[in-house]
Amino acid sequence: MNKEIKKDLYRYIGEDCNKIICQLRYFLFTPGFQYIYFFRKAAAASKLTRLFWLIGLRFCMFKTGIQIPYTTKIGPGFRIVHFGSIVVNPQAIIGKNFNISQGALIGNASGKNKGVPIIGDNVCVNANAIIIGGVKIGNNVLIAPGAFVNFDVPDNSIVIGNPGKIISRDQSPTDKYIVYSLK
Template structure:
């Protein structure tokens, strides 16, 4: 349950039960995060099935598709909900922000595989990250960026294809309430 409160902290800066209830009821991105975490933490099939049904209903309403198999560390923040797709084999670090229209997925060919994303990463609207790429810590992926290359720590990736701009702690002002 503490991972849910860590996710809540990323939204509000508090870990209060009243904020938890409010955000479950009125914030679709957090609601999906809550159900996603409950499915992952369920130990028994009936409980897991119950939470998965709720997660799937939320998925249909919000357009967020993050499979329960996806490994996301604490501090997930869905900034804007709608048409978010993440491959189940993707590995994501802590303090991860994601906006609407993002696709993080598998690729075939030279970069076959799925992304590994570090800590304190912000992926802005309509960005695409595909293939066996490594996104470093403190990275900002700009809106509409197409990333199929490795991005080192502290950089900004923008454009199609992605261009790397070196900047110390690129995501610093976008990642609030760090865990």
């Protein structure tokens, strides 16, 4: 298992990520981690072996409903909290210690906020949240379930509602959600 995948697994189980039995268990029985495994392998593969990993990624896509293309840039410590109907634009840029839940959409837009989102470190995108357009999401941001975000969000904030409203905090609102955080 390569280092980046181990960092992703660390976000699930902490130091147990070094145990072979835990690696095997999460690969076989945790659909979100299984998707991450094939995602990382396809992104790092040479042209010769990429087809094999893309077939595995496609199989996981049909099985889980997750659509995160291997070209999407996601930092280490990626965690799919609950799988199902997750869609991420291939041009999105996402930092480290990123959580995403079922029903989330990170996509592009045209018009006033043309482009795709850039998301910072230690961000949680909860169930059925939508982030669209050329927006910047700061570090330590919690996107609440069902929130609609088409505007920039500063560091240490929570976004709730549709339309989204920003609630600023003095400290990180994601501390209790980002378990086994990478430094």
